[in-house]
Amino acid sequence: MSLNFSQGLVLENNHVLLRSLQESDLEYLVPFAINEPNTWEYSMVRVDGKDNMIKYIQTAIDGRENQNQFPFIVFDKKSGKYAGCTRFYDIKLEFKTLQLGYTWYGEQFRGTGINKQCKYLLLQFAFETLGMERVEFRADNNNKRSIAAMKSIGCKEEGILRSHMPTLESEVRRDAIILSILKKEWFDEVKYNLLKKRVY
Template identity: 35%
Template sequence: MMITEPCTLTGQLVRLEPLQPGHAEELYATGRELETWKYIPTNPCLSLETMQQWIADTLQLQQKGEILPFAIIDLASGRVVGSTRYLAIMPSFYNLEIGWTWLDPSVRRSGINTECKYLLLQHAFEDWHAIRVQLKTDSRNLRSQAAIARIGGVKEGVLRNHMIMPDGYRRHSVYFSILDSEWEQVKANLIVKMHVYEA
């Protein structure tokens, strides 16, 4: 069975460290832009108190073994610049999902998201020996779909009326996956992309 435990993952640009209550203030500051939550069903950045409660609820889910959440630390500045997580963890099937990723607008398109995906995928496939990692996004979020496809995610299909958004919109979710047999090619592709950002 795949054994998943909290861990810290460090790259050239970022450190992914286990989410803690002490991250609340910086995460709240990071997620204040409403556009960040356009395609995400919950906005924890409505207030500092909302963020603190979100972290508490998230850590309860972690205790149940359902998710592993991270704070994203920009190594250059030492700031918390977002969050991401493993979720939909199915240890007996060696399956999980990477998602709930959001970043401070100041570090978007900086290479940080690419390195986050690399670190999470590498850990899932090489340390936990996952056989499938899935990613999903709102069907309206064409930029996210293109980004997932660019790193090698294979589109599997659409779950219609999958979620109800805060404004009542019935969200369709587009699912992608990467298999263990595809990881080496995906890894090589991500390394090339990261070198572009490091140059």
């Protein structure tokens, strides 16, 4: 199945709802940018303050229009609040690969299990609906919390890209860790192990 970039997409279960990011979602996300700037400590984009959140949302939507990204806003049903964002990117349907990232949640949602709920829905859609053969994840190699979260859902570490990209701090470059899940791994083990962990 191909991904329709021009239509909205909703993925949900009893705990979370992920839907296509829209410009109007600024009202839900800007409080994070103003009150929790450390959320993007290891990010390649600075999303502190309203203006930067506007740019962040517009860049994500531009990526969808260019058909190489598909961003989502995350709604936590337990609290009744919007919790953050995530997206598919570097989408190569012809090769049946994509990357999953740009994932962040507000402080009150970290450690609640929401990430595993979201990853289950996203990986299920990628492998079972889109027919992907590989889903890749990347992170700053210093971002231990993010790396631990990726490994906890079943990602396999592949290696380190040394001095891969510049950071937002001048003179500093980051090493990027690459992890992935393959289609066979999803059906053989990751899906069922993740199902067991999807509990708040």
